[in-house]
Amino acid sequence: MTEQERDAALRIRTAEIQQLYNAFSHYNRYEPTPYDALDQLFEEYVITAEDMVIDFGCGKGRLNFYVHDRFGASAVGIEMNGQFYQDALENLAAYSKKAKRRRGAVEFVCCYAEQYEISPEANVFYFFNPFSVQIFMKVVGNILRSVEKAERPVDIVLYYPEDDYREHLERRTPFRQVEEIRLRGLYEKNKDERFVIYRLEAGKADGNGYY
Numbered sequence: 001m002t003e004q005e006r007d008a009a010l011r012i013r014t015a016e017i018q019q020l021y022n023a024f025s026h027y028n029r030y031e032p033t034p035y036d037a038l039d040q041l042f043e044e045y046v047i048t049a050e051d052m053v054i055d056f057g058c059g060k061g062r063l064n065f066y067v068h069d070r071f072g073a074s075a076v077g078i079e080m081n082g083q084f085y086q087d088a089l090e091n092l093a094a095y096s097k098k099a100k101r102r103r104g105a106v107e108f109v110c111c112y113a114e115q116y117e118i119s120p121e122a123n124v125f126y127f128f129n130p131f132s133v134q135i136f137m138k139v140v141g142n143i144l145r146s147v148e149k150a151e152r153p154v155d156i157v158l159y160y161p162e163d164d165y166r167e168h169l170e171r172r173t174p175f176r177q178v179e180e181i182r183l184r185g186l187y188e189k190n191k192d193e194r195f196v197i198y199r200l201e202a203g204k205a206d207g208n209g210y211y
Contacts, residue, residue, distance in 0.1 A: 006035040007062075007115050010069060011100035012091040014062040030059040030084055034160055037183055038066050041195050044181050045072050047142075047158070049103045052122045054078065056113045056139060057130020061088040064106050065095050074126075078116050085110040091094035114138035126157045140173060141208035153202045156184050161196040175200050 002017040014032045033084055047053065049072035055063045058077025064184045079085045088108045095106070095137070109116060114135050125143060140156070147154055156175060169175045175198040186193035 003032075003035060010065050011094040011136070012061065012065055013087070014060040014065075014091065022151055022190075030057075030081070030126070032059060032062040033067070037195075038063070039157065040141065040183055041068075041159075042070065045197060046193035047073050047124060049073055051124055052076070052119065053124040053126060054116075054118070055123045055126045056116075057128065058088065058108065059084050061091050061106070061108060061196060063126055064092065064108070068102060068104050068106050069095075069099060074121070075106050075109045075138075076119070076122070077106075078113050079108060079110060080112045081124065093167040107158075114142065115143070115207075119164075120144050120146060120152075123152055123154045124157065125154065125160075127165070128159040128163055129165075132206070133162065133168060136165050137168055137172075140168065140175075147200060147202075151202050154200050156198040156200075158196045158198070159194075160192045161194070166196065168200050173200075 001009070007013055007015055017142075034045075047067060049150050051071070052074045053063070053076070055061075055077045056063060061077050064075035064077045067075050077088055079088060085108060085118050088167065092108065093107055112135075113131060115138075116188075143154060143156075156169065166177075170177070177196060178199045179195075180198040181195040181197075183193040183195075
């Protein structure tokens with residue numbers, strides 16, 4: 001199926017790539033993760049209805065609806081752009097008619113990523129290069145402080161992993177890479193076509209974001 005047909009099956013509209021025509025220099029354009037990429041990710045990386053996924057820079061909410069529809073997992077989308085946030089809410093209203101009896105919940109929050117207070121239930125954090133490494137560092141610090149308050153293992157999932165993101169995680173945090181998923185038919189031509197997953201085991205967080 002095409003991206004538009006996959007959207008239609010969920011009763012949402014997320015396919016268009018859009019620029020941010022404003023002064024948000026630390027934030028990148030909206031581009032949803034392709035459905036085929038999500039299919040390959042979740043062939044190998046398993047989540048359950050007990051998980052809570054946070055998508056930073058969620059745009060119109062594709063990942064949120066995907067994980068809720070497929071796994072019954074709760075999903076929170078964080079989006080600072082007011083128009084994309086409104087689009088996500090419209091998608092939620094349409095999707096909810098399809099998913100009335102599913103477990104979990106889909107929620108969207110309109111705020112800057114670094115200002116979002118991490119829920120103690122959140123354990124999977126998704127990033128498709130939504131913003132600069134400076135903001136990423138602040139968000140990771142917030143995740144670590146949350147884990148310090150409510151001890152639990154957590155994962156960070158990076159699509160098109162930026163070198164700066166990875167360097168920060170590997171050199172300045174207790175997160176460790178546990179998996180790399182290379183997209184079939186794409187990785188051979190573009191080494192960025194992959195997911196890299198980092199994990200923080202319970203009991204290893206430092207609230208300052210460092211060892």
